[in-house]
Amino acid sequence: MSSTPKPAPPLSFSIEPYLDHLRFERGLSEKTLESYEHDVARMVEFAASRGRAGPGDVSTQDLRAYLLLLKDLGLAPSSIARNVSSLRTYFRFLIGENLVVGDPSERIDTPKAWKKLPDVLTxxxxxxxxxxxxxxxxxxxxxxxxxxxxxxxxxxxxxxxxxxxxxxxxxxxxxxxxxxxxxxxxxxxxxxxxxxxxxxxxxxxxxxxxxxxxxxxxxxxxxxxxxxxxxxxxxxxxxxxxxxxxxxxxxxxxxxFATHLLEGGADLVAVQEMLGHADIGTTQRYTHVDRSYLHQEHRSHHPRA
Missing domain, CATH: 1.10.443.10 (Intergrase catalytic core)
Known part of the structure; x- marks a missing residue:
């Protein structure tokens, strides 16, 4: 029994011109092209599910939500890092072709920050x-x-x-x-x-x-x-x-210390001050741990999770 093929990504996202660019101008191998196509097509499917009609509608928040989805699906940090690289290459191409005016991938976190967070004790x-x-x-x-x-x-x-x-x-x-x-x-x-x-x-x-x-x-x-x-x-x-x-x-x-404070509802700025972080972005890394904890609790205890 053959599986139903997935619908092709919307033409408005210009994936084919992007792949031609990688193939003919950058000379990437077919195997590498397949990986890039797969990564971008999955993001496009996700964006379309959120009502985004084209790449110009995709926001940084959309991409962050997409990466969290990949994490929840169990993808390894190395695989998520490859997805980040694919998306950045994709949006740089679109900017070069004047197809979009901004790059929403510029401010997305890389999985390196996630990997650097060690185990947290309960x-x-x-x-x-x-x-x-x-x-x-x-x-x-x-x-x-x-x-x-x-x-x-x-x-x-x-x-x-x-x-x-x-x-x-x-x-x-x-x-x-x-x-x-x-x-x-x-x-x-x-x-x-x-x-x-x-x-x-x-x-x-x-x-x-x-x-x-x-x-x-x-x-x-x-x-x-x-x-x-x-x-x-x-x-x-x-x-x-x-x-x-x-x-x-x-x-x-x-x-x-930081994770338990945030789980208990502490203000992010207050935690930043206690930790001595000059940049609140450093403190925000702990929200990834907190979010993982919440997902784990939901999956463990919700009857329909």
């Missing part, structure tokens, strides 16, 4: 990780304070290791940190982090400090400031003890 996983330090261990209060502070503040690991005693304002529930470009910002910290820090500063840090701490908050067993590698090793040990199978780096705690 709230339950984060709570389990924080509760992992064995309080009978001599450095347990330090480790618990470090985990609580990292999750409460969303600081970079470099900001955590550079944190000074004078930068803690526990009575006001804030800490001042120095981020990229030596820019200082205030980050709020919650009561649980304040409690863990208070215990560590009272019970453990005085015992560790042997005059070479440089005023840093978090110290290693020899009394020196914790390094980024030291933080990573401590974190890895507690991740293994918690039975968490995801690959967790200090940056995952930062991503989890």
């Amino acid at each position: 709230v339950a996983e984060m709570e389990k990780l924080i509760e992992t330090p064995d309080l009978n261990h001599p450095l347990a209060f330090r480790d618990k304070a470090m985990l609580e502070f990292a999750y409460a503040s969303g600081v970079r690991v470099s900001e955590l290791t550079d944190l000074r005693l004078r930068s803690l304002h526990l009575d006001d529930a804030f800490a001042s940190v120095f981020g990229k470009g030596a820019k200082e910002r205030l980050v709020p910290i919650g009561r649980r982090a304040i409690g863990a820090l208070s215990i560590y500063l009272r019970e453990t840090r005085p015992r560790l400090d042997r005059g070479k701490s440089e005023g840093r908050v978090f110290l290693n067993a020899r009394g020196g400031p914790l390094t980024r590698m030291g933080v990573w090793k401590i974190l890895r040990g507690h991740v293994e003890a918690a039975g968490i199978e995801k690959r967790v780096s200090p940056h995952v705690l930062r991503h989890s």
Whole structure:
């Protein structure tokens, strides 16, 4: 039984002239041409379903919705990246032929940004990780304070290791940190982090400090400031003890902080300020994680998903 052939893309989208351009002016192979044709034809089908009569009607929002559809269909980031390349080549051709006046593909995100986002811990996983330090261990209060502070503040690991005693304002529930470009910002910290820090500063840090701490908050067993590698090793040990199978780096705690705030309804600009991002576009990457979470919840729990 033969399948019903898909309708040809509308002539108004100028796919055939575009393919001729690739074939005769750029000399692409037939196999490559097939890939470009497939990518653009699928986008055209999607655009037509949204009522777009021609390429001049296609907006950046249309293309973003289309790429999210590809992601939901399970396409690998490499395949989505190829689609982005195909669409940009297509719209550049249309502009060169004066068939459209603007390029909606200029401002679409590439999957590189999606791939760079590491795993995000769930709230339950984060709570389990924080509760992992064995309080009978001599450095347990330090480790618990470090985990609580990292999750409460969303600081970079470099900001955590550079944190000074004078930068803690526990009575006001804030800490001042120095981020990229030596820019200082205030980050709020919650009561649980304040409690863990208070215990560590009272019970453990005085015992560790042997005059070479440089005023840093978090110290290693020899009394020196914790390094980024030291933080990573401590974190890895507690991740293994918690039975968490995801690959967790200090940056995952930062991503989890941002994602959980957005999932809870936090304002994007407020999250940008807390993370110390100069460009809100950097913060908007976390909305991709949040959207994936929402799709997952919908598919898992909606009776007709």
